[in-house]
Amino acid sequence: MTKRLSLTSTSTNPTETALGYRRQIVYYIHFWSLAAVAPLVLVQWHQGNSLLSALLGLFCVNLIAVVLVLRFRDRYLFKGRLFALFAIASTLYSTHINGHIGLFWGYPAIAGMFFLLVLREALVLNALFIMTLSVVAYLRFPEPEFWRISFSLGMTGVVVAVFAWLVGRMQGELTSLATSDPLTGCLNxxxxxxxxxxxxxxxxxxxxxxxxxxxxxxxxxxxxxxxxxxxxxxxxxxxxxxxxxxxxxxxxxxxxxxxxxxxxxxxxxxxxxxxxxxxxxxxxxxxxxxxxxxxxxxxxxxxxxxxxxxxxxxxxxxxxxxxxxxxxxxxxxxxxxxxxxxxxxxxxxxxxxxxxxxxx
Structure with missing residues (x-):
C-alpha cells in the first residue's frame, strides 16, 4: 500500500523521514530550476530562437506541474524523467546555436539528474548526455576546447555520481541502523x-x-x-x-x-x-x-x-x-x-x- 509522504519530515519512522527529505530535495531543485529557466523563455524568444524558447517553455510547464503535485498531493510526478529529457534537449540545442552560453547549462543538468533520478537511470542518461554533448562540442568549438569540455563534463559526471552513490548508500545504512535491532537484525x-x-x-x-x-x-x-x-x-x-x-x-x-x-x-x-x-x-x-x-x-x-x-x-x-x-x-x-x-x-x-x- 502506497503512503503519502509530506514535504515536512515530521514522521518518527526513519524510512519515511529519509523519503521526506528526498521529497524536499526534489521540490527545491524543480522550484529553483523554474526560477532560472523561466526568464530564458523570453530571452530566447527576443533573440529569435523560437524553437528553443518553446522547448524551455515546455520545460517550465513540467517544472510547475511537478512542484504543484508534490506540494499539494505529496506525489513525485514523472519521477524526474521529463526533467532529464527537457534538460538534455535544451542544453544540446542551446549549445548548438548559442555556443558556450548553452554549454554552461550542461553542468547543473548533470548534477540535477543524479539527485532526481534513480542512480542507474541517472548513470545511463548522463553517459549518453555527456557523449552527445561532446559530439556537439567537437562540431561547434576548436579541438583544444573540445578536449577541455569533454574532460570537464566527464569529471563532473564522475564526481557527482560517486557523491550520489555514497549518499544513497549512507542513507540505506542509516535507515537500516535506525529500523533494525543491532544485535539480532530483527525489526525494532x-x-x-x-x-x-x-x-x-x-x-x-x-x-x-x-x-x-x-x-x-x-x-x-x-x-x-x-x-x-x-x-x-x-x-x-x-x-x-x-x-x-x-x-x-x-x-x-x-x-x-x-x-x-x-x-x-x-x-x-x-x-x-x-x-x-x-x-x-x-x-x-x-x-x-x-x-x-x-x-x-x-x-x-x-x-x-x-x-x-x-x-x-x-x-x-x-x-x-x-x-x-x-x-x-x-x-x-x-x-x-x-x-x-x-x-x-x-x-x-x-x-x-x-x-x-x-x-x-
Missing part, C-alpha cells in the same frame, strides 16, 4: 506502529485478517547470570535466527524487549497462529544453544479485531503472554478479542509440531 520498535497500523487498515478496508504472536524466552536472566552476557547475546542471535527460519517472507519479526520477540502474521487466523507458535517454541527448545544451553519460551497469541487500535491489539497479546508465564511458562496461550475471559493454555511438549500457518 521504530517500525512497529507503522506495520501494525498497516494491518489494521487492511482489516478495516479489505477484511484482511492478521494475528500477533509474542514470544518471551523463559528464565533468560539465569542464562546471563550463569554463562555471562556474551553467551546471552549469542542465545538471542540464535533464537532470532531460529524464529526467522520458521516465518514466511510476508511475516515481520521484531525484538521489542531484552528477550521478547513479536511476530506479525498477515493473512493468518488465530488458529493458524497458534500452530505456528507451537512450531516456534519447539524450534527454540528442541536443540540446545551454545555451551549446551537449553532454552524454553512462552508465547501469547491473538487475532486482530476490526475497529480496535494497535495498542489494544498488542496489549491483548501481552495479556496472553503474561498468562502463559504465570501458568508455568513453556506454553502457548491464545486470547480472543471477542471474549477476553476465555484463555486457552497449552503446555508445549517436547517434539510437538504443528502445520505451517495457512493464509486465510
Amino acid at each position: 520498535r521504530s517500525q512497529m506502529a507503522d506495520i501494525l497500523n498497516t494491518q489494521i487498515q487492511m482489516r478495516e478496508r479489505y477484511e484482511r485478517v492478521a494475528s500477533l504472536v509474542l514470544v518471551d524466552l523463559d528464565h533468560f536472566k539465569t542464562i546471563n547470570d550463569r554463562w555471562g552476557h556474551a553467551a546471552g547475546d549469542r542465545v538471542l542471535r540464535e533464537a532470532a535466527k531460529r524464529l526467522q527460519q520458521r516465518l514466511r517472507d510476508v511475516d515481520h519479526l521484531f525484538r521489542i524487549g531484552g528477550e521478547e520477540f513479536m511476530v506479525v502474521l498477515p493473512e493468518t487466523r488465530q488458529k493458524s497462529a497458534e500452530e505456528l507458535a507451537r512450531q516456534l517454541l519447539t524450534a527454540l527448545s528442541l536443540a540446545p544453544f551454545h555451551n549446551e544451553i537449553h532454552v524454553t519460551a512462552s508465547a501469547g497469541i491473538t487475532e486482530l479485531i476490526k475497529g480496535e487500535t494497535w495498542s489494544t491489539w498488542l496489549n491483548r497479546a501481552d495479556q496472553a503472554l503474561y498468562t502463559a508465564k504465570e501458568d508455568g511458562r513453556n506454553r502457548v496461550v491464545s486470547l480472543r478479542g471477542s471474549d477476553h475471559s476465555s484463555l486457552a493454555g497449552d503446555e508445549l511438549r517436547p517434539g510437538a509440531a504443528g502445520t505451517p500457518p495457512v493464509a486465510t
Whole structure:
C-alpha cells in the first residue's frame, strides 16, 4: 500500500523521514530550476530562437506541474524523467546555436539528474548526455576546447555520481541502523506502529485478517547470570535466527524487549497462529544453544479485531503472554478479542509440531 509522504519530515519512522527529505530535495531543485529557466523563455524568444524558447517553455510547464503535485498531493510526478529529457534537449540545442552560453547549462543538468533520478537511470542518461554533448562540442568549438569540455563534463559526471552513490548508500545504512535491532537484525520498535497500523487498515478496508504472536524466552536472566552476557547475546542471535527460519517472507519479526520477540502474521487466523507458535517454541527448545544451553519460551497469541487500535491489539497479546508465564511458562496461550475471559493454555511438549500457518 502506497503512503503519502509530506514535504515536512515530521514522521518518527526513519524510512519515511529519509523519503521526506528526498521529497524536499526534489521540490527545491524543480522550484529553483523554474526560477532560472523561466526568464530564458523570453530571452530566447527576443533573440529569435523560437524553437528553443518553446522547448524551455515546455520545460517550465513540467517544472510547475511537478512542484504543484508534490506540494499539494505529496506525489513525485514523472519521477524526474521529463526533467532529464527537457534538460538534455535544451542544453544540446542551446549549445548548438548559442555556443558556450548553452554549454554552461550542461553542468547543473548533470548534477540535477543524479539527485532526481534513480542512480542507474541517472548513470545511463548522463553517459549518453555527456557523449552527445561532446559530439556537439567537437562540431561547434576548436579541438583544444573540445578536449577541455569533454574532460570537464566527464569529471563532473564522475564526481557527482560517486557523491550520489555514497549518499544513497549512507542513507540505506542509516535507515537500516535506525529500523533494525543491532544485535539480532530483527525489526525494532521504530517500525512497529507503522506495520501494525498497516494491518489494521487492511482489516478495516479489505477484511484482511492478521494475528500477533509474542514470544518471551523463559528464565533468560539465569542464562546471563550463569554463562555471562556474551553467551546471552549469542542465545538471542540464535533464537532470532531460529524464529526467522520458521516465518514466511510476508511475516515481520521484531525484538521489542531484552528477550521478547513479536511476530506479525498477515493473512493468518488465530488458529493458524497458534500452530505456528507451537512450531516456534519447539524450534527454540528442541536443540540446545551454545555451551549446551537449553532454552524454553512462552508465547501469547491473538487475532486482530476490526475497529480496535494497535495498542489494544498488542496489549491483548501481552495479556496472553503474561498468562502463559504465570501458568508455568513453556506454553502457548491464545486470547480472543471477542471474549477476553476465555484463555486457552497449552503446555508445549517436547517434539510437538504443528502445520505451517495457512493464509486465510
